[in-house]
Amino acid sequence: MTGPLARVALTGLAALTAVTAATTLAVTEFQAAQAAPAAPEVEPYVLYYTVPASYQGKPETLWTIAARFLGDAERAGEILELNTGRRQPDGGRLTDPGRLNEGWHLVLPWDAIGTGLRHGVLPSTATPNPPTAANPGGAPGQGEVAGVPARPQPGAGRPAGSGSPVSDRSRCRPTIVDAPPTNSSWGQRLVAPERVWRITSGAGVRVAVIDSGVAAGRPELGDRLGRGADIVSGNGLGDTDCVGSGTALAGIIAADDGAGGERVGVAPKAVIIPVRLVDRGVAASPPAAVTAIQVAVATGAKVILLGASVDVTDRTVRSAVEEAIGRGVLVVAPAPAGDSTVAPAEGLLRVGGLGPDQRPTSDYPDGSVDLLAPAVGVRSIGAAGTGSYVGTGTEYAAAFVAGAAALVRSAHPGLSGGDVGRQLINTAAREADAGQESVGRLDPYAAVTRPQAGGLPGTVGQRSGRSQPVSWPVVLAVLAAIGTLLVAGWLWGRYRAARARRRLTVERADDPFASRPDDADHLVRSGQP
Template sequence: MATRRSLSIVVACLLLIGGVILFGFPATSPAAPETGQYVKYYTVKDGSEQLNDIATRLLGDGARSTEIYNLNAGRTQLDGGKLTDARTLKSGWSLILPWDAVGDGVQYGELPAAAPVAPPKSPQPNSAQGQGRPPSSPPASPKPSNNPQSNNNPANTGKECATAAASTPQSNWAGLRMAPDQAWERTKGKGVLVAVIDSGVDASLPQLSGRVTEGADIVAGSGRGDADCLGSGTAMASIIGAQPEGDAAVVGIAPEATILPVRLVHGTTQSDAAAEATAVEVAVSAGASVVALGSFVDLRDPAVSAAVTSALKHDVLVVAGAPTENVRLPAIPPGAPGALLSVAGVGVDGQLAGSYQPGTVDVVAPGIEVPTLGTNGTGVVVNSGTQYAVAYAAGEAALVRAAYPHLSAAQVRNRMRVTADKMGAAGDQATSFGSGMINPSAALSATVADETHAAPVDDGRSGTAGRILAVVVLVIVLIVAIAMLALRLRRWARPDDDDDDDDDFPHDTHNPGYDSDRDSESGENAVAARDAG
């Protein structure tokens, strides 16, 4: 009986081990962010709300209510209460949300210290900087664009929205050089919000369907950013997140990333410095972890530089074009988790897209004759400019942030630099090309020194072979366990076995199953046979 109990325990352990191998260890509960950090949170409106309903509305899956509970369980609320029962919520409680929460009521900022507050608003400019800055009321959280035709936006009427002519690229050298599909086995950028600060984004394009939020229109002071009259913002967004469709010439580096369009201009290429600074603040307040600055953002302006410096206090990677004029780049606050990545554009032969200031380039990316998407269904438009190199780098940053969510923006910048392909001669490499051409695949697969918590996250695209191997191992374990059990059962079934607890110990401990009477009889028969012979 003791043996049977022991075998039962052994088999149960083997099954448990096999299940762990096959399905992985149980997920640990996410730790709540530390006090003082910027988080996404939701303020409970009344006690009748349920965690399941909140998770369904803001995360798209009621089962994720467990995540919300784990983030808030035991945390003291403003009224002194604590969440101890998932079925009981009180009005005014602030619930920390997972980072990918989206929808009405989602707020971003520090948790209320005294009373529920609205999302952090852009600070008002002083009299010396940005006087007359248009007010902005960005959405508390990005909402998917449902605008079927962006140019129905009243701001897009008139000749200013004339469609640019399509063009045919001589070669898709940029797509071939970037080869983003080699990185997609790990991730396609799912869950990362990338802000594009430029002319808006035409969200009606099929290849951008479902990937663009409503955004914000800084010029109008209110409204949406998912419309584009000039096309440069749409071109940048297509480089970052266009969906791969058939043999499409334009494929985004991170096609599952979400684009937050922040619109600076309508029908003119002139932007206001105060609006540019506000645009950066809006992008950070909306929760973007990667901010791509287009050609309408001028870092030479003190207000813009100050806004970028403020953004770097948060875990945000700001991607900007390398300067072509003498300019002091925004300072990085001591100990800040954010980072500024300076990007230069290059062509197929390595020629630079501009006369960049020596020593200001971190990395380079395609910026000359690159295929992009045009507005209003134009199709493919070939473009050149530093802002398109910025878009490629922002797309790679989205992949890295999705694969390595525990890395800070500064660590993401470092990973992008050390995995870049070297360019140019040894003498001018650092001054002209920085660390070299970005390499999305290497940025996700390479081992980089001095990274903490840098184990890549599998979003379900890799590990098939590992699962198959785990199944094989589990089957072998079960076969061995069953064989051992069957062998023991055969021994238990012998009639000469005692049914006591000592049935594991046969009468002859040196020869299990030994029968002295049977052995004696066999010996006598053998002697008789010998004498007869």
């Protein structure tokens, strides 16, 4: 093929090759950027804010800072996550969103705007004062958070086996059951959360567990274990569990073995926020419990599970619970046994226990329990190795309810915390002859699928309340296909036009009577008619 056709073909081929090469290069560079680890920056530039002694005559909190620079107080959790565990100039660390020291440098999200912000290398922290008997934490005030007594830290640096720079598991002896009883999964079978997993599995919902911490490294939780906070030591993250109960509660809520085995988590895609409040089987002080609840709210958790160490009957603790409810959080608490009761509230679920015979584990006073769930010999994950944990107590019943709440919040993101609690209560399983006012057993499937009066806001059937991320390789491939089609169409059009011109030229050459464009002018100039 020569002449015009050859030129058209060569031009089209060159254009098509250029588009294909550019697309291939873009996809290759994108995949390489995704696969290659980012080079660590020794001194990265950040957007940060230095806390003054006061602002407009009042001490600042993470909520006031988030409202001023981000336009939304609910984004305080983002600031907490960016700064938790980092040593400040006075030697302290951020663990309490309502307690900030003058001179602390807080890294803020990229979209923060306002006077007082700085962009650059974060000022290096000063060397803290050496530890003393009166101040074992080092710098002034370190190691004491909201009434929690200071205690010596186990050593500098990152201890072996620790998931946090200031955690130490060397003295932890959590309860582990290597071979759990065969009937220990009766609670999961009774609740049957797998029936609703085709609709939702809790993705995108943060559930805070306020107890003994949650051990890092358990594959059943994977990357769905958040940073959290350690209220016991006053600094660091919540990824240490010396008791085992916190990890077991988190397992009942969200454990997912991902290997086709027997699962124990009600909402296997929910995110766990560990808040370490105790390191022994004792009750926490009310000020520490208040701090733990405030931290949980600041992290953006939409469901808070209170462990057995939290006394909800305390006035200050109850005030913190009500403040969390006011921010749209559903609080789940184990109902105390005996004559002690917790006053009801919209957005607070008081959970009682069930035994394998499906009878209540205690003679709860009338009106003291909102829901019942398995609480005797229930199986979960352990805090060390690959062992399991079998626990008994109403806090484990509350963990089942917290997992079900994550399912409802994921399927119906438009519901408030009070709406979620009401939905779980109204859809609970009851005996045929029992009235609606009776206390029912948790039923996650009914809670997600059965509409409320007036309908459930949100979309039933979505697998997550969060949109899926854009897959850029797919986008580039689609653009490449579109570009290839456009080039092919242009090439085909040029080819047809060239072929038509060539055919017309051949026809004129073969026809002696065919007129040429200059025939008329030639006849006029020669004077011929």
